[in-house]
Amino acid sequence: MNRRSLVGAVAITAAGALALTGCSGGSTSSGTNPSAGTKTLVVDNTFDLKHADHAQAFELTGSIVDKAVYETALTFEGSDVTKPQPQIATYSQSADNKTLTLKLNGKHAFSSGNPVTADDIVWSYKRVEALNGNPAFLLQDAAGKFVTVTKSGADTVTLTSSTPNPQLPYILPNPSLGILDSKTLAKHGGTGTKDDKAGTYLDGQSAGSGPYVIQSYDVKTKVVFGPNTHYVVTKPVYGRVVLQNVQGPQQKINVQGGQANVALNLNADQVQGLGTGSTKVVKGTSPDVFYLWLNQNASVSQGITNKQDFITAVRKGIDYKKILELTGEGSTQPGGMVPSQFLGAIKPDATNSTDTQAAIAALNKSGYKGQQITFSYPSDSAINGIDLKTVAQALQSQLKTIGVNLKLNGTPFSTFIDAYRGGKLQSGLMYWGPDFPDPADYVVFSPGDALGLRAGWSKDMAPNVTQAKQAALAASGASERATAYGTWQRVANSSGPFVPLVQPGQYLVTTSSVNSIAANAVWTVDLAAIR
Secondary structure, eight states: OOSSOSSOOOOOOGGGOEEOOSOOOOEEOOOSOGGGOSEEEEEEEOOOOOOSOGGGOOOHHHHHHHHHHOOOSEEEETTEEEEEEESSEEEEEOTTSOEEEEEEOSOOBOTTSOBOOHHHHHHHHHHHHHHTOGGGGGGBOTTSOBOEEEEEETTEEEEEOSSOOTTHHHHTTSGGGOOOOHHHHHTTTOOSSTTOOTHHHHTTSOOOOSSEEEEEEOSSSEEEEEEOTTOOSOOOSEEEEEEEEOOHHHHHHHHHHTSOSEEOOOOTTTTTTOSSTTEEEEEEEOSOEEEEEEOOOHHHHTTTTTOHHHHHHHHHHSOHHHHHHHTOTTOBOOSSSSOTTSTTOOOOOGGGSOOHHHHHHHHHHHTOOSOEEEEEEETTOEETTEEHHHHHHHHHHHHHHHTOEEEEEEEOHHHHHHHHHTTOOSEEEEEEOOSSSSGGGGTTSSTTSHHHHHTTOOTTSOHHHHHHHHHHHHOOSHHHHHHHHHHHHHHHHHHOSEEEEEBOEEEEEEETTOOEEOEETTTEEOGGGOO
16 A cells, blocks of 8 residues: 555546537636636545645645646646656756756746745755655655755755655656745744644645645535735636535436536446546546465464465466456556556566466475465455456366465455454455556555565565666666666566555546546546646
């Protein structure tokens, strides 16, 4: 599990960005900025909302809110998360990837009318570090140290890491690193230190330079946005946006009936019958990776799951095509733990291909005699609309074909996660969603790292995987990094305990009045970009 909440992100591949044609629509709004449009956009989302203070929030709904209200130093365009782009600033990195320089690229203004300055960037980043909330890890380097943030010129900010940090440009677009109006917040308890009290103000007011301001905010029901009259970029089409908390089945009813313009949380079954007449559907691929693991700790593995031949048998005994069918149109099989949308993704190879005869041969070679293998999973988790129990049952059936006897052990997430984190489970099914869209987020699936230890894969095991990981972390430049992370995944696949299974299908549903929408693996949707 990643650092985000358990609710799966709605994310579509770059190829799945939706370009729709049709007449515009929407109801009239009392927005005060005519250039921002006079229509109202209603978006249904299943909330996991806690704070509008993004220094203390790292939930998926919070990212939608914060993207609408705050600009970041860098951003991504549409669905493409492989190329960081300037928003408030341009950037450059030193040859050793330890220093990143931001230079303001023009005039940006907060909703108060105050100009965005280099001081605001420094203040905002230091506040995230000082409060040390859920998103604080974004500003830590590989050594676990916070990056040093300094103003190095009138319009220049320097971020210095103690270790090479080439992934930092991919992290800075995260809405949790939005730039705040330090002058306004100073009047409302904002100190930028661990004693900062501005969170209460931010949960009901706006202090950003994004396209919208918060008009009302309720973590259980809805958030209403109005136009930021000082926003300097292209004004959004919709002058008013209502983001409301609605469960999946009701979302379908709402979008069919026109009570909502966009539904974000429908699964494969719920989108059946949609996509004609008054509704449109885009089908894409989630960045969430479902994976199977086999514990390598001798005392937990019972002398079975830690044998290389047994791992090979499981890898080749899985029917990956049937898993894709189970998880819906738009699903894809990742070649490694890095999702297909991200830099460094690889295609499946011989280690991730179904070969029943080779699986049976490997199983016989392993000495396995049909003992029960306890296969654990969180029984109350449905990711991207996919119940993990359904996938676990499919794996149990498939592996029985080659002679592996899985005993399913579904438990509530709160029970499951403690045992999993403690490395106490013999085998099982879990998922990982991205903290940021860069392959560096996935090296935790290595010997001695956080996820490796959950599978009993200690630091002294598989030194070739560790070496490949270190080479990937040291790589510089997109091409070199992609190659190095690809090598790390292939080496890990050849001997490691993690079997990447599937990235499920994901769907955005809109009314015909919506002309274009793009989903994003970081912030789900940019409300201001919906046309």
